[in-house]
Amino acid sequence: MFGALLRHYRERAGLSQEGLGQKIGFSKSQVAMVERGDRPPKGGFTPQADAALGADGALIAAGGKLTSSRVASWFGPFAEEEATARARYEYESHLVPGLLQTEEHARAQFRGACPPLDDAEIEGLIAGRLARQHMLTRKPLPDISFVVEVGPLNRPIGGRDVHRAQLHHILEISRLRHVHIQVMPPQRETHGGLSGPFVLLETDDRRRLAYLEVYTQSFLVGEQAQLGSLFARYGILRTQALGPEESRKMIEQTAEGL
Numbered sequence: 001m002f003g004a005l006l007r008h009y010r011e012r013a014g015l016s017q018e019g020l021g022q023k024i025g026f027s028k029s030q031v032a033m034v035e036r037g038d039r040p041p042k043g044g045f046t047p048q049a050d051a052a053l054g055a056d057g058a059l060i061a062a063g064g065k066l067t068s069s070r071v072a073s074w075f076g077p078f079a080e081e082e083a084t085a086r087a088r089y090e091y092e093s094h095l096v097p098g099l100l101q102t103e104e105h106a107r108a109q110f111r112g113a114c115p116p117l118d119d120a121e122i123e124g125l126i127a128g129r130l131a132r133q134h135m136l137t138r139k140p141l142p143d144i145s146f147v148v149e150v151g152p153l154n155r156p157i158g159g160r161d162v163h164r165a166q167l168h169h170i171l172e173i174s175r176l177r178h179v180h181i182q183v184m185p186p187q188r189e190t191h192g193g194l195s196g197p198f199v200l201l202e203t204d205d206r207r208r209l210a211y212l213e214v215y216t217q218s219f220l221v222g223e224q225a226q227l228g229s230l231f232a233r234y235g236i237l238r239t240q241a242l243g244p245e246e247s248r249k250m251i252e253q254t255a256e257g258l
Contacts, residue, residue, distance in 0.1 A: 002062050003035040009053040010035075024048035039121065078199070078211045078220055079132060087143040087202040088135065089234050091193045096152045096166060098129050099136060099144075100173055100181075105166045106130070108158030141178040143202075147193070147237045150186045153254055160258050167255040174248050182241035183250050192236040200227075200234055 010020050018028040026045060033039045046063035090097050106129050110122045156163035174181040199211040210221040210230045221227060
């Protein structure tokens with residue numbers, strides 16, 4: 001809504017995005033991202049735009065209502081449900097799950113994003129990811145489970161030292177009695193997760209939800225027929241993966257080999 005209001009006053013003033021940027025000391029792309037809602041206005045953007053566009057304080061008032069999310073925009077609705085969930089189950093095939101990532105691993109991952117992110121965006125996303133990890137220790141303790149392919153555990157994102165620290169961090173979390181981490185053995189010819197990663201939640205009010213993501217497109221599933229299939233699939237994945245103790249030994253061996 002802030003972006004739409006900014007665009008209204010800019011067009012009323014007869015200015016292009018580039019023209020407004022020149023007046024207030026920001027680039028055309030920065031103005032465009034604020035108008036699309038892809039990033040919040042920073043620094044003196046809001047008061048300078050308000051003055052340049054003759055908005056008579058409207059943009060300043062609207063800007064005061066903004067809250068800058070520390071998670072990716074497409075992940076926001078799910079993150080809200082996740083924060084108070086009773087149970088969370090995740091199957092991941094390509095990345096170390098965000099709840100298990102160290103700060104340096106997350107930084108290396110975001111620095112490799114395509115299209116590239118600026119430093120402020122990266123630090124904001126890292127802060128959001130670390131804040132979400134409060135779920136691992138909050139009270140009451142939720143039931144948390146991960147089934148992870150071997151690939152993410154072998155990929156040295158951030159280099160050898162960062163990767164070694166990441167594996168040790170996973171091992172530390174695996175010792176929490178309410179967290180269960182299982183590795184899918186690479187020699188298994190087929191399993192129930194070949195269609196891709198997904199996350200399941202049981203919310204604080206006993207609703208079931210599923211989250212699926214492809215690049216920046218996300219889907220929050222709440223229909224019972226689809227949910228039943230996904231929860232059943234996760235149950236099968238847990239039986240096909242190595243047990244928690246065997247998984248811990250595999251991760252330890254991987255860390256020792258670095």
